[in-house]
Structure formats: C-alpha cells, structure tokens
Amino acid sequence: MANFSKVSVGQDARTELHDKLSLTGAEISINDLPAGGSVPFVHAHKDNEEIYGVLAGKGRFVIDGEDVEATAGDWIRVAPAGKRQVFAAEDAGIRYVCIQVKKDSLDGYTADDAVIEA
Amino acid sequence: MANFSKVSVGQDARTELHDKLSLTGAEISINDLPAGGSVPFVHAHKDNEEIYGVLAGKGRFVIDGEDVEATAGDWIRVAPAGKRQVFAAEDAGIRYVCIQVKKDSLDGYTADDAVIEA
Numbered sequence: 021m022a023n024f025s026k027v028s029v030g031q032d033a034r035t036e037l038h039d040k041l042s043l044t045g046a047e048i049s050i051n052d053l054p055a056g057g058s059v060p061f062v063h064a065h066k067d068n069e070e071i072y073g074v075l076a077g078k079g080r081f082v083i084d085g086e087d088v089e090a091t092a093g094d095w096i097r098v099a100p101a102g103k104r105q106v107f108a109a110e111d112a113g114i115r116y117v118c119i120q121v122k123k124d125s126l127d128g129y130t131a132d133d134a135v136i137e138a
Numbered sequence: 139m140a141n142f143s144k145v146s147v148g149q150d151a152r153t154e155l156h157d158k159l160s161l162t163g164a165e166i167s168i169n170d171l172p173a174g175g176s177v178p179f180v181h182a183h184k185d186n187e188e189i190y191g192v193l194a195g196k197g198r199f200v201i202d203g204e205d206v207e208a209t210a211g212d213w214i215r216v217a218p219a220g221k222r223q224v225f226a227a228e229d230a231g232i233r234y235v236c237i238q239v240k241k242d243s244l245d246g247y248t249a250d251d252a253v254i255e256a
Contacts, residue, residue, distance in 0.1 A: 022201075022202075022204075023201060023202055023216060023217040023219055023220030023221075024199075024201045024202075024206065024214055024215060024216045024217065024220050024222075025214070025215045026206060026208070026212060026213070026214045026215075027212070027213050028211055028212050028213075029211045029212070029213060030211065036248075037189070037213055037215075038244075038247065041189065041213065041214075041215040042215065043187065043189065043215055043244070044187055044241050044242045044243070044244060045186075045187045045239030045240050045241050045242065045243045045244050046163075046164065046187075046189065046237060046239045046244055047244065047247040047248055048189060048191075048213070048237065050213075061254055061255065062254075062255035063252045063253060063254050063255060064252070064253045064255070065251050065252055065253065066246070066251050066252075066253060067245065067246070067251055068163075068244075068246075068247060068251045069161065069162055069163045069164075071155070071159065071161065071164065071166060073166075073235065075193060081142075083140075083141060083142045084140075084141055084142075086140075088142065088144060090144070093146055093147045093148065094144060094145070094146050094147070095144070095145050095146075095147060095155055095159060095166070095168075096142055096143070096144045096159075097142060097143045097144075097155075097159040097160065097161055098141060098142045099141040099142065101141055102141030102142055103141075103255060104142075117191065117235070119164060119166065119237055120244075120247050120248065120251070121163030121164045121239050121243070121244065122163050122243050122244055122245060123162050123163050124162045124163065125162070125163045125239070125240050125243035125244075126156075126161070126162060126163050126164060126165065126186075126238075126239065126240055126243075127185065127240060128184070128185070128186075129156065129165040129186060129238050130154075130165055130238065133183050133184050133185055133186045133238070134181045134182070134183055134184075135181060135182045135183065135184060136179055136180075136181050137179065137180035137181060137182070137221060
C-alpha cells in the first residue's frame with residue numbers, strides 16, 4: 021500500500037479529512053463561514069486538543085467567554101476543557117483549519133523522530 | 139491557566155508552533171519555499187504521521203520516489219515510513235503547513251469526543 025494519500029479541498033462549507041486521507045493521529049477539517057455566520061453551538065472536548073489556523077478572512081473565537089480576534093495567519097490552541105465557538109466577522113467571512121489531536125499524545129518529534137536519508 | 143494560546147505567523151521561512159502554543163498532541167510548522175527551492179534532504183519518521191496542507195502557491199512532493207504535484211487546497215497524508223522531500227515549483231513558491239502527530243494516537247473524535255453546551 022502506498023505510504024501517502026492526497027485530496028483536493030474546494031470551497032465547501034466543511035471538509036473533514038480523517039476518512040478521506042485515512043488519518044490515524046488527527047482529524048482535520050477545513051471550514052468556511054460566511055460574513056456574519058458562526059458555528060451554531062458552543063463545545064468543548066473530553067480528551068482532544070484542537071488547533072485552529074485562520075487561512076483567510078477574519079473572525080472571532082469566543083473561548084470560555086473571552087473574545088479572541090483572529091485573522092489570516094493566526095493560530096490558536098484550545099485545551100480540551102475550553103468552551104469555544106467560532107464567528108466570522110460581520111463584514112468578512114473566515115476560512116480556517118481545525119486540527120483535532122489527543123492531548124499529551126505526542127512523544128518525540130522533528131529531529132527526535134525523523135530518519136534523514138543520506 | 140487559560141484554556142487557550144494564540145500566535146500570529148508572518149512570512150518567515152519556517153515557524154514551528156509546538157513551543158509557541160504549548161501543544162501536547164502535535165507539532166505544526168508553517169513553511170515557505172521560494173520558486174525553485176526545496177527542503178534540502180529526504181526524510182521519513184519513526185512513529186509520526188505527517189499531514190501536509192498547501193496554503194498557497196504550488197510545488198511537488200516526492201514520496202518514495204513518486205512525484206505528487208500539489209497546489210493550494212491540496213492535503214497529503216504521509217505514513218511514517220514514507221520517504222519524502224518537498225519542492226517548490228520552478229515558477230512559483232509554495233507555502234504549506236506540516237502537521238506531525240503520533241500514528242494511531244487518535245481515539246474518539248468530533249461527535250465522540252465533543253461536549254456540546256446547552
């Protein structure tokens with residue numbers, strides 16, 4: 021079996037990569053909210069850390085009741101217990117990636133995990 | 139301690155988020171290669187799965203000797219054993235995120251891990 025898989029993500033409101041790419045260590049979603057839109061609920065997690073990266077546009081993350089403004093290039097980690105909701109700006113949509121991983125699951129990484137070819 | 143942390147990523151050649159955001163389940167890097175540039179080595183991993191997302195521009199991933207063309211919106215999973223090297227196109231740079239997670243570390247996710255607020 022090939023050591024890789026690939027998918028092209030278009031402009032859908034939400035694309036989930038776990039099943040499309042056969043991921044085993046993360047769920048990753050690409051999300052678009054139109055200007056004035058929001059995820060329609062507040063949520064937290066049991067075991068999973070989430071990392072949000074704003075790819076385009078701007079908006080606001082409300083985390084434990086605190087407003088966190090975010091624009092393209094901003095990256096935000098939210099601990100499992102953080103109660104979060106994502107809003108697009110009133111005058112601009114927001115496109116973001118959400119990376120969901122199990123907290124405390126990473127051991128060695130980069131130089132400690134890499135095998136460099138000669 | 140707050141349940142979140144945030145960082146703004148600029149146009150540096152490489153920004154690593156693990157320490158900046160106190161990540162516990164992933165290392166995430168944002169990378170820029172200029173037109174004609176490449177990561178200067180081939181590498182694989184011992185335990186970690188990597189997911190690459192092309193944020194802008196275009197290039198080519200060589201995985202186990204196979205050319206995989208990639209442009210903005212493409213996402214690629216590489217298994218730990220995959221021998222990989224990233225190249226920008228000759229006529230365009232590439233900006234991509236690399237998400238490094240431990241293989242097989244994710245248990246429940248999304249609906250199975252979420253706690254929805256009333």
